Amino acid sequence: MDHKRANGMAFPGRAAAQVLLIGLFLGVAAPAVATQEYILPTLFDVTGVAANDVLNIRAAPNAGAEIIGTLEPNARDIEVVGHDATGQWARINTGERTGWAALRFLSYQVDVWTPGTLPQSLQCVGNEPFWLFRPQGDDVVFSTPDRHGAVMRIEKVVSSGIFRDPRRSLSVQSESRRMTAVIVPMACSDGMSDRSYGLDVTLILVEGDEAQMLTGCCSIATR
Structure with missing residues (x-):
């Protein structure tokens, strides 16, 4: 049809x-x-x-x-x-x-992008190096090839104030790491498939004295 x-x-x-x-x-x-x-x-x-x-x-x-x-x-x-x-x-x-x-x-759906929150179906991924993060309640689960499923506490989620705008910035922290992320609606490719993504993300990951910038794509698909 x-x-x-x-x-x-x-x-x-x-x-x-x-x-x-x-x-x-x-x-x-x-x-x-x-x-x-x-x-x-x-x-x-x-x-x-x-x-x-x-x-x-x-x-x-x-x-x-x-x-x-x-x-x-x-x-x-x-x-x-x-x-x-x-x-x-x-x-x-x-x-x-x-x-x-x-x-x-x-x-x-009218309630996907609620101010100050992240959709629980959100998942962000990048490669070279590979990484992945997804929200889990009040936490973010962050994975890399050498550290799978590290849990980091969400400190703050900031939205733009525009009605139903997907743009988000967030800060998360664990005992050994800090991470900030900026998510914006933009065409994005994971470089590994023919899938299309509608969200681009930039991460700043800080561990000790080392800081690293990571880029990738996000999806809110549940299927």
């Missing part, structure tokens, strides 16, 4: 609606009303697909492209990392590939 369906339109507030009505009454152009619904990446759920059907994931953002995966009609927590130029297709990952699904059959 790829065809279009009306879904989730946002309506202007009372003041904005009054401006529009006055403009129409006077016959003059009213200013456009901008509504920020979400900032990518964020999580979506499949909506409007029949119980006996699936939502196709295609290799390119058009209904004739190769089908490389499918989503069940009740699928949840699907990470969308980008849109095509028309805004009608959502870039999502399936396996080790990136593909496209019709955006009209995806409904965004």
